[in-house]
Amino acid sequence: MAIEGFVALYIFMLAGFVGFEVISRVPVILHTPLMSGSNFVHGIVIVGAMVVLGHAETVTEQIIGFIAVILGAGNAVGGYVVTERMLEMFKSKDEKKGAEK
Amino acid sequence: MSWFVQLSYLLAAVLFIFGLKAMSSPRTARKGIIWAGFGMVLATLVTFLHPDIHGVSNYILIVIGIAVAGVLAWWSGRRVAMTEMPQMVALYNGMGGGAAAAIAAVEMLRALRMLPDDLQARAASLAEESGLSVAAAEAALRAEGAASGSIAAALGADVTVLAILGALIGTVAFSGSLIAWAKLDGRMQRNSLVPAQQIVNVVVFALAVIFGIMTFFTDSVAIVVIFFALGLLFGVFVAVPIGGADMPVIISLFNALTGLAVAFEGYAIGNPAMIIAGTVVGAAGTLLTQLMAKAMNRSIANVLFAGFGTTVQASSEGPEGEMQDVSAEDAGIMMAFADKVVIVPGYGMAVAQAQHKIWELVELLQGRGVDVKFAIHPVAGRMPGHMNVLLAEAGVPYDMIFDMEEINEEFATTDVAVVIGANDVVNPAAKNDPSSPIFGMPILDVDAAENVLVIKRGKGTGFSGVENALFFSENTRMVFGDGQKVAGAMVQAVKGL
Numbered sequence: 001m002a003i004e005g006f007v008a009l010y011i012f013m014l015a016g017f018v019g020f021e022v023i024s025r026v027p028v029i030l031h032t033p034l035m036s037g038s039n040f041v042h043g044i045v046i047v048g049a050m051v052v053l054g055h056a057e058t059v060t061e062q063i064i065g066f067i068a069v070i071l072g073a074g075n076a077v078g079g080y081v082v083t084e085r086m087l088e089m090f091k092s093k094d095e096k097k098g099a100e101k
Numbered sequence: 102m103s104w105f106v107q108l109s110y111l112l113a114a115v116l117f118i119f120g121l122k123a124m125s126s127p128r129t130a131r132k133g134i135i136w137a138g139f140g141m142v143l144a145t146l147v148t149f150l151h152p153d154i155h156g157v158s159n160y161i162l163i164v165i166g167i168a169v170a171g172v173l174a175w176w177s178g179r180r181v182a183m184t185e186m187p188q189m190v191a192l193y194n195g196m197g198g199g200a201a202a203a204i205a206a207v208e209m210l211r212a213l214r215m216l217p218d219d220l221q222a223r224a225a226s227l228a229e230e231s232g233l234s235v236a237a238a239e240a241a242l243r244a245e246g247a248a249s250g251s252i253a254a255a256l257g258a259d260v261t262v263l264a265i266l267g268a269l270i271g272t273v274a275f276s277g278s279l280i281a282w283a284k285l286d287g288r289m290q291r292n293s294l295v296p297a298q299q300i301v302n303v304v305v306f307a308l309a310v311i312f313g314i315m316t317f318f319t320d321s322v323a324i325v326v327i328f329f330a331l332g333l334l335f336g337v338f339v340a341v342p343i344g345g346a347d348m349p350v351i352i353s354l355f356n357a358l359t360g361l362a363v364a365f366e367g368y369a370i371g372n373p374a375m376i377i378a379g380t381v382v383g384a385a386g387t388l389l390t391q392l393m394a395k396a397m398n399r400s401i402a403n404v405l406f407a408g409f410g411t412t413v414q415a416s417s418e419g420p421e422g423e424m425q426d427v428s429a430e431d432a433g434i435m436m437a438f439a440d441k442v443v444i445v446p447g448y449g450m451a452v453a454q455a456q457h458k459i460w461e462l463v464e465l466l467q468g469r470g471v472d473v474k475f476a477i478h479p480v481a482g483r484m485p486g487h488m489n490v491l492l493a494e495a496g497v498p499y500d501m502i503f504d505m506e507e508i509n510e511e512f513a514t515t516d517v518a519v520v521i522g523a524n525d526v527v528n529p530a531a532k533n534d535p536s537s538p539i540f541g542m543p544i545l546d547v548d549a550a551e552n553v554l555v556i557k558r559g560k561g562t563g564f565s566g567v568e569n570a571l572f573f574s575e576n577t578r579m580v581f582g583d584g585q586k587v588a589g590a591m592v593q594a595v596k597g598l
Contacts, residue, residue, distance in 0.1 A: 005259055008368050008376065015364075015377045018118055019384025026125045028479055028504045031389065031486030034124050036190045037134055038385050039356055041117050043141060043193075044378040045200040045363045047110075047148040048370055050163050052207040054154025058214065061207050062162060068203035069166030074174040075197035076145075080138050081178030082189055087124075087131040089493040092500045 033086040040083050043076025109147040110374035116140030117378050121385070127499050144374055183494045184451050187484040188285035191352050194359050195278025201362035202271030202329065205264045208369055209316070209325050212255035216320055250320045258317075260369050265313050265328075267365030272332030273339065274358040280340035281351055285483060292342050299406060302338045309335050339405065349484045350393045350404045357386025389485060396479035398531075398542040424560065427578040432554050433462070433591030437598055439516035439552075441472045443508065445545055446492070448482050449522020449558070453584030456495035459521065462588055463497070465595045475501055476508040476545055478526035509546045518550035520571075522557075522584055528569045553577040556587050 026034050049072040053065030116136045123133025145167070154160065174193070181189045224239035231238065253261040283289040295301050309331035316328045343351050360382030367375025394401050427435075436442050444463070450456055463473045475497060481488040489502055503511075512518060520527050527547040530537040547553055548571055555572055557579060571577055580587050 011373065011376050012364065012380050015380035016384040019381035020388055022118065022121045022125065022381070023385035023388050027127075028477070028486055029489040029499055029502055030124060030127060030130060031392075032186065032190075032482075032484055032490045033130060033134075033486070034121075035353060035356055035386075035389060035485060036186070036193075037121065037124050037137065038360070038382045038389075039190055039194050039197070040134070040141070041121065041137060041378050042197045042356075042360045042363045042382045044113070044117070044144060044375050045197050045204070045366070046141075046167070047144050047151075048204045048363070048366055048372050048375050049200050050145070050148045050167075051151055051153050051370055051372065052204050053163055053166070054151065054156070054159050055211075056156075056159060056207060058210070061210055062159070064203050064206050064210070065159075066162050066166050068200045068207065069163055070170040071196040071203065072200035073167045073170035075193050075200060076141055076174075077171045078174035078178045078189070078193040078196070080134065080141065081175055082181065082186060082193070083134045084131070084138070085178070086183070086186070086490050086493070087134055089490070090127045090130060090499050091493070092127065093498040095498070 030090075033083055033090075036079060036083045036086065040076065040079030043072065043079050046072035046076050048072070103152050106147050106151055107373070109143055110372070113140035113144035113374050114377040116143070118381060121381065183491055184454075185286070186490060187348060187352060187482075187487060188282045190484065191278045191281040191285060191355070194352070194356050195275050195282065198271045198274030198278060198355070198359040198362055200271075201359065201366045202268050202275055202332070204366045204370065205268035205271065206325070206329060208256065208264055208366075209252055209268075210322070212252045212261075213320060213322055213325070215255055216250035251318050252320070252325075253317050256369075261317055263365040264369040265316055267362045267369060268329065269309060269313055269332050270358050270365070271362035272329055273336035274355045274362060276333040276336030277340040278336075278352075278355045278359075280337055281343070281348060281355065284340070284343070285348055289341075292344070294338065294341055298338065298342055302335070302406075305331060305335045305338055343404070347397075347404050349480055349482070349487075350390060350397070350399075350401065352484055353386060353390040353393050354401065354405075357383050357390055360384075360386055393480065393485050396543065398539075424572050424579050425577070426581055427554070429580050429582065429587045429590035430594040432556075432578065432580045432587075433594035434598065435552065435554070436462075436466055436471065436517050436519065436591070437469055437595045439471055441474075441511075441515050442466060442517045442519060443474050443476050443512065443515045443547075443550065445476045445478075445518060445520045445523050445527060445547055446481065446488055447478075447521065447523025447526060448488075449524075450584050451482065451488070451491045451522070453522060453558075455521065455556075455584035455588045456491055456497075458585055458588035458592060460492075460495045460497050462592050462595065463501075465592060469595075469598075473501070474503055474508065474511070476503055476505070478505055478523070478545055479543075481523065481526060505543060505545055512546045512549040515550040517552045517554060518547045520547055520553065520555045520557075521588075524557075524569055527571055529571055530569070534570075547571060548574060548576075551576065554580055556580045556582070556584055558583060 049068035053069050056062040056065045117140050120133040120137030123129040228235045228238040312328040315324050360379045364376050364379030466473050477488050527545050529548050531539045531542045531544045
């Protein structure tokens with residue numbers, strides 16, 4: 001599916017507003033997990049890396065495409081693991097008491 | 102099958118946005134990352150069905166790449182210490198930027214490879230129409246100039262512009278993040294690589310832009326290679342002069358940049374999931390970067406283009422009076438008999454690994470009926486919100502941790518404010534000394550508390566090199582020593598009561 005000029009501009013604009021809106025309500029205490037979470041989300045670059053490696057036809061293209069896949073997968077998996085680890089630690093007083101009982 | 106792939110991408114984008122939204126509350130945050138993770142797995146799996154992917158060797162390479170990088174990243178992410186989280190995020194972020202740049206590189210090489218075919222095909226059809234020989238038709242097309250071929254002619258102007266922009270941003274985010282990682286990890290201390298670094302940076306950036314424009318019109322691989330090399334070089338040069346305390350701003354900025362690069366390359370290869378996810382991250386990261394810069398009372402340009410500390414004026418006089426010190430035991434007992442204690446941790450606490458002992462102390466104090474709260478400055482730690490993560494790791498519930506805006510008014514009713522491993526963020530000079538380099542930076546109003554305890558390794562100044570008048574104040578007592586040992590002695594003193 002090709003996304004033509006102006007439609008893409010609308011997508012850029014709307015997604016930009018969504019990004020601002022979603023983040024503006026995040027409390028300061030969650031800024032680190034949030035940054036690492038958004039870091040994980042741009043790991044979606046892995047699908048693009050897969051496609052360019054997938055249609056590579058010369059060795060040079062394959063090498064660069066392979067690097068792209070390696071880097072993209074590292075971004076996505078690493079970003080997920082550290083974010084999940086951090087969020088797992090955030091507990092309220094009530095949750096802590098519940099866990100101790 | 103294409104509609105199935107597209108529909109899955111749409112679903113993944115929805116999951117990403119819902120996931121990020123769920124992260125806006127500590128209660129739902131964990132669910133949020135799991136939703137987003139599910140979206141990522143879905144998008145990756147359906148991409149194997151993408152109609153553009155073909156060739157057995159390519160499929161094998163994809164699987165190997167994901168498996169190798171996935172295992173390594175999983176392993177490194179599992180074992181990294183919470184204090185080292187900023188450099189890890191910088192590293193993963195750089196990888197994303199590098200992947201976006203690599204995508205652009207492959208697309209440009211493909212375009213260049215197809216150019217001769219394109220020209221020959223057009224020459225053949227022209228030869229048929231006009232009755233010229235193929236060679237003559239080709240020569241005629243070349244003479245017209247436009248037909249000599251360029252990346253833009255092969256990919257289309259819009260795609261080429263965004264691919265080039267994404268490549269530039271991606272390369273800068275890649276090499277810049279790697280430098281940020283090296284600096285945060287203590288592998289690199291230098292603040293300049295060449296003389297007159299700032300001027301060189303401007304020149305390199307200008308060259309990168311010029312070669313970016315040339316890439317649009319070129320049919321030469323060499324130009325493209327130079328363009329990518331300049332982008333990488335600029336990323337290195339821009340990150341090298343950034344000081345340690347500015348890192349929260351710069352990591353956040355690179356995160357936003359990578360998001361943008363991913364969005365642009367998403368347009369270049371017609372992938373809506375990348376456009377949406379990348380743009381959302383770009384916007385979110387920009388907002389976060391602004392918040393960070395505001396908390397330090399500096400503009401983003403100032404962080405990028407001015408070395409901190411160069412503005413320190415020799416004329417600013419040191420505060421008068423003597424520091425008064427107190428033993429850790431007496432300080433502990435002082436807290437035990439207070440009604441309300443507010444603890445202000447800084448990165449120094451994490452360096453001393455004192456957070457676990459501090460939490461032990463807090464639990465003892467709470468057992469005695471003392472009202473204890475934690476106050477966190479927005480730039481405490483090495484990335485936004487880093488201190489909250491370190492406290493959470495030590496077991497501190499998040500509802501005991503308060504932001505600067507929430508707690509500043511409460512210092513006036515606080516019996517004992519305890520500053521541990523923090524300096525500049527509690528320096529009253531930021532409020533009342535216009536000649537101070539940190540003047541105007543919002544601070545925690547610790548000096549309003551009835552008593553202030555400062556746990557500090559030695560008598561040196563903070564990162565900005567400014568003396569802290571708070572330490573010389575009438576109601577301040579200094580507790581000198583290693584944070585962890587001091588906290589341990591306090592625990593013993595309170596237990597002994």
